[in-house]
Amino acid sequence: MSATTFAQHLLTGISLGGAYALIAIGYTMVYGILRLINFAHGDIFMISGYFMIFAMASFPWFIAIPVALIGTVILGVVIEKAAYKPLRSAPRMSIMISAIGVSYLLENLATYLFTAIPKAYPEIPFLKKILTFGGITTSLVTLLTPVLTVVLVVLLMQLINHTKIGMAMRAVSKDTEASRLMGIKVDNTISMTFIIGCLLAGIGAILYFTDRMTVYPYSGSLPGLKCFVAAVLGGIGSIPGAVIGGFIIGICETFLVAFGYSTFSDAFTFLLLIIILLVRPTGLFGEAATDKV
Amino acid sequence: MSNILEVKDLKVAYGGIEAVRGISFDVPEGQIVTLIGANGAGKSSTLRSIVGLEKPKAGSIKFQDMDLVGMGTETIVTKGITLVPEGRRVFVNLSVLENLKMGAYMRKDSIEEDLNWVYDLFPRLKERSWQAAGTLSGGEQQMLAIARALMCKPKLIMMDEPSLGLAPIIVQGVFDIIREINKQGVTILLVEQNANMALNAAHLGYVMETGRITMSGPGKELAANEEIKAAYLGKAKKKSVN
Numbered sequence: 236m237s238a239t240t241f242a243q244h245l246l247t248g249i250s251l252g253g254a255y256a257l258i259a260i261g262y263t264m265v266y267g268i269l270r271l272i273n274f275a276h277g278d279i280f281m282i283s284g285y286f287m288i289f290a291m292a293s294f295p296w297f298i299a300i301p302v303a304l305i306g307t308v309i310l311g312v313v314i315e316k317a318a319y320k321p322l323r324s325a326p327r328m329s330i331m332i333s334a335i336g337v338s339y340l341l342e343n344l345a346t347y348l349f350t351a352i353p354k355a356y357p358e359i360p361f362l363k364k365i366l367t368f369g370g371i372t373t374s375l376v377t378l379l380t381p382v383l384t385v386v387l388v389v390l391l392m393q394l395i396n397h398t399k400i401g402m403a404m405r406a407v408s409k410d411t412e413a414s415r416l417m418g419i420k421v422d423n424t425i426s427m428t429f430i431i432g433c434l435l436a437g438i439g440a441i442l443y444f445t446d447r448m449t450v451y452p453y454s455g456s457l458p459g460l461k462c463f464v465a466a467v468l469g470g471i472g473s474i475p476g477a478v479i480g481g482f483i484i485g486i487c488e489t490f491l492v493a494f495g496y497s498t499f500s501d502a503f504t505f506l507l508l509i510i511i512l513l514v515r516p517t518g519l520f521g522e523a524a525t526d527k528v
Numbered sequence: 529m530s531n532i533l534e535v536k537d538l539k540v541a542y543g544g545i546e547a548v549r550g551i552s553f554d555v556p557e558g559q560i561v562t563l564i565g566a567n568g569a570g571k572s573s574t575l576r577s578i579v580g581l582e583k584p585k586a587g588s589i590k591f592q593d594m595d596l597v598g599m600g601t602e603t604i605v606t607k608g609i610t611l612v613p614e615g616r617r618v619f620v621n622l623s624v625l626e627n628l629k630m631g632a633y634m635r636k637d638s639i640e641e642d643l644n645w646v647y648d649l650f651p652r653l654k655e656r657s658w659q660a661a662g663t664l665s666g667g668e669q670q671m672l673a674i675a676r677a678l679m680c681k682p683k684l685i686m687m688d689e690p691s692l693g694l695a696p697i698i699v700q701g702v703f704d705i706i707r708e709i710n711k712q713g714v715t716i717l718l719v720e721q722n723a724n725m726a727l728n729a730a731h732l733g734y735v736m737e738t739g740r741i742t743m744s745g746p747g748k749e750l751a752a753n754e755e756i757k758a759a760y761l762g763k764a765k766k767k768s769v770n
Contacts, residue, residue, distance in 0.1 A: 399633070406619045406630050412581060413617040415601040416610065418634035418680070 236493075239370040244493040245486065250377040250446070252485025253384035257439030258462035259469070259477035260391070261432030267408045267472040268428045270327060274334040275314060277459015278341035279433055283307040283440040284356065284450035285349055291357035300359075304437040311433030312426050320422065338456075345452035353449035362445050380442045381482075387435060388478050395474070400427060408472075457501065461488075464508045470521025479519065532557040532684050532715050533578070533609075538587035540573045547573040549739035550587065555684065555717050555732075560710050562718040562726040562747065564760060565736035571719040572614055574736075575686050579611045580604045591684065606634050610680055614688035616673040620662030624653050627661050627672055631679030639679065646675040649705065667698035674705060678714070685709070686717040691725065703729050723760035727751035735760075 236244075258280055265273045286306040290299035318337050322330040362376040395401035407414045407424045415421055443458065444450055465484045469476025484504055491500040511518060533555035540548040548570040555561045563571050576582040578589055580601040589596040596604055619627050628646065632639040647654040650671045656664060661672055670690055677685050687706070691699040703725050710716050720726035727733050730747035735756060743750065750756055 399629075402622065402626055402630060403633065405621055409619050409621050410617055413613060413619065414630075415581070416579065416605060416613065416617075417630045417676075418602050418605045419630075420602050 240493075243371050243373075244489055246371065246373055246377060248486035248489030249482065250380040250442075250485070251489055252482035253380040254439045254443040254446075254481075255458070255462050255465050255485045256384050256478040256481030257387065257435045257442070258458065259465040259481045260388070260474055261436045262463050262466040263469070263471055263474060263477040264428050264432050266466070268404060268425055269319065269330070271319065271330050271334060272463065272471075273432075274331070274459075274463075275318075275337035275341060276432065276436060277455035277457075277462065278338050278345075279307060279311055279314070279455070280436045280440050280443075280459060281450065281452065281455025282310060282341055282345060283433075283437045284444045284454060285345065285354070286437075287441060287444070288354055288357060288450060291359075296357075296359045299357075300441065303441070304434060307437035307440070308430050308433045311429045311436075315426060315429045320425075338459075342452050342456065349452065351452055353451040356444040356448050356450055359441070359445060374446075376442060376445045383438070383442070384478070384481075387438065388474065391431065391435075391474065394431075400424070404428060461501075461504050464504050466518075467508060468511055468518055470518030472522065473518070473520040476518055476520035530557055531555060532592060533717065534588075534590040535574070535578070536588045536590075538574065538577065538589065539585040540570065540577050540582055541585045542573075546585070546739055548577070548584075551736070551739070551741045553734050553741060553744070555715060557683075557715055558710075558713065559731040560706065560716045560718060560729055560747075561732045561734070562720055562730035563734050563736055564720055564723040564726055566760075567721065568738070569736040570739040571736055572688055575611055575688050575717070575719055578604075578686065579609065581611075602634075605680065608681070608683040610677045610682040610685055612673045612677045612685065612687040612690060614692065616666075616669045618661040618664075618669050618672050618676065620660065622661055623658050624661055624664070624672060625657040627676050628653075628657075628679050631676035633680075635680065642679055642681060646678050649678075649708065650675050667694050667701065670694060670698075670702060671705070674702075674709075678709065682714060684715045684717060686719070688719050689721060690718070691720065691722045699725065723756070724751065727756075 258276065261276045262273060265271055283303060287299065287303040290302040294302060314337055318333045319330055322333055362374070362379065364375045366373055366375060366378065395404060403414065403419045403424050404427065406417065407419060407421055411421055461484055462481065465480035466477045468483060469480030487503060488500045491497065491503055531554040536552045537550045538548055539546060539550050551574065563574065565571050573582060577584045578596065580596065580599055584597055591607060591609055594607060619630060622630065628643060632642065652668055653672055653675055661669065664672060674690065690702050694702065699722065706716060706718065707729060718726055718730065727747045727750050733745060733747045733750040734741050735743040735750065
């Protein structure tokens with residue numbers, strides 16, 4: 236493999252990793268605050284793809300993007316209020332099963348409403364612009380994805396570490412009851428987490444689907460699971476962990492395909508999950524498992 | 529003197545089991561009031577229902593003539609009443625300063641003055657303001673929990689077992705602080721298993737047994753009562769030997 240080909244694959248891998256990272260943050264944040272693996276997150280990402288298709292049919296891209304993102308955020312918050320909030324004091328298993336239920340509901344609803352035939356994802360003209368430098372050919376979206384990911388993560392970390400709402404989110408993730416004693420509205424804080432997670436998944440969806448060019452009702456299930464693995468790899472609950480996990484999985488997957496093992500690239504991700512859980516269940520940046528009391 | 533808190537016929541039940549079986553007590557403004565009793569007497573349940581963390585089965589809770597029953601915890605704490613929960617419950621992942629800011633979460637005004645006030649009360653916290661609360665010792669965490677509660681400028685501060693699991697010398701420090709805060713005008717409702725310390729610090733004491741209040745009176749009087757000595761202070765035996 237020549238240096239140019241290597242660089243080409245590396246760039247593709249980093250780009251895919253960036254999109255994964257944006258989705259993985261949603262898993263890790265929701266887990267951090269609710270101790271819930273939101274299995275519906277990948278499907279919210281898929282529905283976001285459809286939202287964009289419909290938004291682009293009626294609006295120019297610069298209006299369609301915010302419309303699709305707002306739609307995704309509303310969907311996420313509604314799911315939380317309808318399927319998770321009533322189960323807040325139920326055993327943790329119940330809320331997880333509810334999440335699996337929402338996941339199937341969204342997939343089947345999408346099949347029913349939009350059919351299982353893949354729909355063409357609209358082209359956002361400037362994102363598809365082809366750039367060439369030093370023998371590497373790439374589209375703008377490939378370059379933009381990792382850059383945007385890093386910018387968004389930096390902004391998110393600022394929000395979490397240096398604002399009042401971020402402080403409240405960290406407090407609620409550690410001790411819900413003590414947070415209520417401080418006067419924090421726990422439900423609003425949880426909604427905020429879903430808003431951020433879905434917003435990032437929506438941005439990830441635009442970047443990912445612009446590259447893939449089609450959306451179908453199961454578009455979200457495999458990427459969703461991979462991003463879940465990324466979150467576990469990085470240490471679920473840790474945002475930098477989820478980002479690094481996303482990049483690792485995106486890069487590894489791309490290189491496996493490049494070396495001709497495309498059949499195994501998905502298997503690799505899940506093999507990785509098994510290995511992490513066996514060797515280092517807390518992931519790269521995860522804190523030692525202390526159960527909430 | 530007017531009562532800042534009036535509890536009447538309060539009942540709290542957990543799935544059919546009554547932890548608090550109809551108790552009534554008053555907390556006069558500006559005083560230290562203590563609720564003592566053995567483990568499982570219903571002391572914590574009483575505090576938790578006052579602040580809305582448990583829903584009472586029956587009874588009324590009046591704070592400055594406001595009925596608190598049915599209000600959410602988030603609303604109750606804005607009225608000037610707060611709880612230092614059992615086991616401290618500081619946010620271990622937040623710094624000391626952030627914990628104090630959390631205490632002032634619902635305030636819109638400047639907190640600078642109160643920050644200086646609690647740092648004066650607890651100089652140790654000032655030294656450690658950037659440290660994660662989880663790295664503090666048990667005694668320091670208890671101080672932080674009290675300081676955090678003070679940051680919302682409460683009129684009534686309730687403390688659930690502030691001496692639990694602390695070394696005797698630290699316990700002394702906690703009680704000194706309780707007296708100091710009270711002197712500065714904050715009413716205190718203290719739940720304790722350390723009956724001796726609590727009764728000696730309190731103006732008014734109530735004894736709770738299996739969900740009922742069985743005795744009440746000025747703290748010092750209760751501390752001298754033979755029955756209480758036998759049950760909670762472990763001193764009666766010694767006397768009979770003398």
